[in-house]
Amino acid sequence: MNNHENSSYPAKKPAQADNKNLMAIAQYLKDGQFGHKKSIPPLEQWHPKHCGAMDLKVKANGEWWHEGQLIKRQALINLFSTVLWKEDGKFYLKTPVEQIEIEVEDEPLFIQQVDQVEIDGQTYLQLTSTTDDVIIVDDAHQIFMREYADEMRPYVHMRFGMNALIQRAAFLHLVSMGELYENDQGGTQLTLKSGNLLLQLGT
Template sequence: MVNHDIYPELCKKETNSPMNENELQLRFGQLAYDSAYQARLPLDQWQPKHCGEMDLCIRANGEWWHEGRQIHRTSLIQLFSRVLCKEQEQYYLKTPTEKMLIHVEDEALFVDRVARIMVDGKALICLSTTDNDHVVIDETHAPFMRDYQGEMRPYIYIRHGLLALIQRHAFYHLIEEGELIENEAGETILILQSGDFCLHLHS
């Protein structure tokens, strides 16, 4: 059961009033570090009121900017990412009682690690994000290619409507875990086997 009394009330501060990193951490820290919610927070079960827009942008290169200044504090970015979701093509920071709109240039999460793990005798491919989300490649979490500003980039679904860009070095590692073939049309295809799931990823 969520205790609403301990969570931050975003609407108490006007959305156009500046908040420094310490204030932001105080507003979200209790929720993100609540011992009962160290796993993924049930954002899809919360129906809070909309409290406007925060001047927060996640850039296409992975940088987080707040009110014109880059956020360098990793712990604060991780706090934000735990309460981040996408609903109806919009990105929000969400608590049980409030949610605020933010801007995302491309996608909000970024895969930076690839590992092969053994579960019940089956070899699975696990992808991890910079914010320590972990997904195993399967039918729900299958990498795909998509154009961004004229460049084909690899993505994967993570949680709560959020996709992650697979960063270049992680994608090279993913290629090493699979097999590259060329079809009759001359297209390069990456074959990935993760447990019983086999993916043919077209470039």
């Protein structure tokens, strides 16, 4: 990544204001302990005013960039992931007092680990994100395929209308837990089972 790739960022706010906003949100989340592992605040109950846009971008490869700089502190990314909100096709950081638009190339969440867990005698697929979300694949959190940048990519339904991209290594592990076969059209079909849920994915 080089700096000219970030020249497309809209100059919607002075950099100083952006940085102040980002740090203010981080401090608010820490004070409220909303950033605790696996703890998602009740965003659907908050109705703040829209406060414009911030020069914050989540790239399709999982990187977070702020004002042209790569955010390297995973703890900070984990914190902001708890207040990600999607509305009318746009992505925001949302608190009780403000809702700030950010840019997301594809999806803002990413699955890095796949496991099988036993619950009430049944085997379920459990997915863990890079930001410490733990999801059990079920009717509300189904895996599906979607095209992005001319390739089919696997996703899982998450929360607030958002999905998480299942990263390549995790998906290969997922494939090993299912059954692959050729369909009538000559393509490859992956069958996965999580509890009573049966998923058939064209890969």
